[in-house]
Amino acid sequence: MPNKKFETGNPKIDQQISQLADLFAPSEIHETLRREILTVIAKFFLEHTDLGDYKLINTSLKELRHAFRIFLPYRDIRKVVIFGSARTDKSDPCYTMTCKFAEMLTREGMMVITGAGGGIMEAANKGAGKGKSFGINIKLPFEQKANPYIQGDPKLMEFKYFFTRKLIFIKESDATVLLPGGVGTLDEGFENLTLFQTGKSLPRPIILLEPEGGSYWKSWLAWVKEGLVKNKFVSPDDIELFKLAHSAKEACRAIHDFYSVYHSLRYFKGLTVLRFTRPIPQKVIDRLNDEFKDIVAEGEIYASSLLEGEIKSHDVTHKMPRLVFKFNMYSFGRLNLMIRSINKWVE
Numbered sequence: 001m002p003n004k005k006f007e008t009g010n011p012k013i014d015q016q017i018s019q020l021a022d023l024f025a026p027s028e029i030h031e032t033l034r035r036e037i038l039t040v041i042a043k044f045f046l047e048h049t050d051l052g053d054y055k056l057i058n059t060s061l062k063e064l065r066h067a068f069r070i071f072l073p074y075r076d077i078r079k080v081v082i083f084g085s086a087r088t089d090k091s092d093p094c095y096t097m098t099c100k101f102a103e104m105l106t107r108e109g110m111m112v113i114t115g116a117g118g119g120i121m122e123a124a125n126k127g128a129g130k131g132k133s134f135g136i137n138i139k140l141p142f143e144q145k146a147n148p149y150i151q152g153d154p155k156l157m158e159f160k161y162f163f164t165r166k167l168i169f170i171k172e173s174d175a176t177v178l179l180p181g182g183v184g185t186l187d188e189g190f191e192n193l194t195l196f197q198t199g200k201s202l203p204r205p206i207i208l209l210e211p212e213g214g215s216y217w218k219s220w221l222a223w224v225k226e227g228l229v230k231n232k233f234v235s236p237d238d239i240e241l242f243k244l245a246h247s248a249k250e251a252c253r254a255i256h257d258f259y260s261v262y263h264s265l266r267y268f269k270g271l272t273v274l275r276f277t278r279p280i281p282q283k284v285i286d287r288l289n290d291e292f293k294d295i296v297a298e299g300e301i302y303a304s305s306l307l308e309g310e311i312k313s314h315d316v317t318h319k320m321p322r323l324v325f326k327f328n329m330y331s332f333g334r335l336n337l338m339i340r341s342i343n344k345w346v347e
Helices: 009-024 031-047 052-075 093-107 119-130 162-171 185-198 215-227 236-241 246-260 283-290 332-343
Strands: 079-083 110-112 133-138 156-159 173-178 206-209 241-244 262-266 271-276 296-306 322-327
Touching: 009 031, 052 133, 052 156, 079 093, 079 119, 079 185, 093 119, 093 206, 093 246, 093 262, 110 119, 119 133, 133 162, 156 162, 162 185, 173 185, 173 246, 173 332, 185 206, 185 236, 185 332, 206 215, 206 246, 215 236, 215 241, 236 332, 241 271, 246 332, 262 332, 271 332, 283 296, 283 332
Parallel strands: 079 110, 079 173, 110 133, 133 156, 173 206, 206 241
Antiparallel strands: 262 271, 271 322, 296 322
16 A cells, blocks of 8 residues: 655655645545655655656656546457557458457457557558557657558557557556567567566456468467476466467457456455456356365455455446455466356356
8 A cells, every 4th residue: 555654855845745636636545646656756856867867757657647548438448459560461361360350359349459550450450440449659760650540540649668558558458469470579478478477467368369270379389388388487387378369250259258257356455356247156166166276375265245445436346246365376377277267167
């Protein structure tokens, strides 16, 4: 929780911060955080004079604030971020597959996020259709221009920094789909896997997509098994962090199924809380305690309503059925498998 005594040490500045914080609408939840944010900025001003540091902080805050504002009206809609090569030609089967996949997602009521460039990104924005996708462009020395299917859309953003851009890709999406691509695509893929593997992002479908008979992800997976799993650089269970798919329909179904019963996860006072769209039968809970006891650090998995002390809000999650347990906080591949199993076992 935020530290209520977090101050600059300068009484005059701390008083001004307090007065400034009071100018905003009262909020029991946000008040302390508002003061901390203002205090952090003030402490930065007191401690630093380097122009480069000022520019970095200024641009980062501007990019994040702008992106949060753009995504805010769409927070209740599931979104899928699609990565792939900017060099993929329109005649490539991957281009056609991406276009079809994005169209299927929007028919399911979801939206699409891309890097706004050409190739696979263009195909995704094209398939999603007008008004149903986002573009998060990056400023490069050779200038990556936004593709014509997102150009002029109010949901097109432009970032200077890769790290703020990558943060928004993850924060504002519910699933990740990767098609064949170059260094940037692989970078995004490994970033997604690393964040999931270390618990820095919440569970999500991560899908490696290419047409039937393609060798790109097949070769990559062979390397992962031979170079990483065999040498014990990763756990065999980490293979469960992602899924291969060979058609737009299969990829769309994988995302739909992942959220068919499972809704979301949060950590609360040392507990892992899984939230669902419907109650989980006791026979399923018993099976979970039998087949996934290896990821439970203490006690067992049990059903629960809103936990005492959880913030009661107007969002949909506070009324949702829950499963609660003490997760060991490292078997994220097994956790992902457990979520997929619950979706399968609950009729």
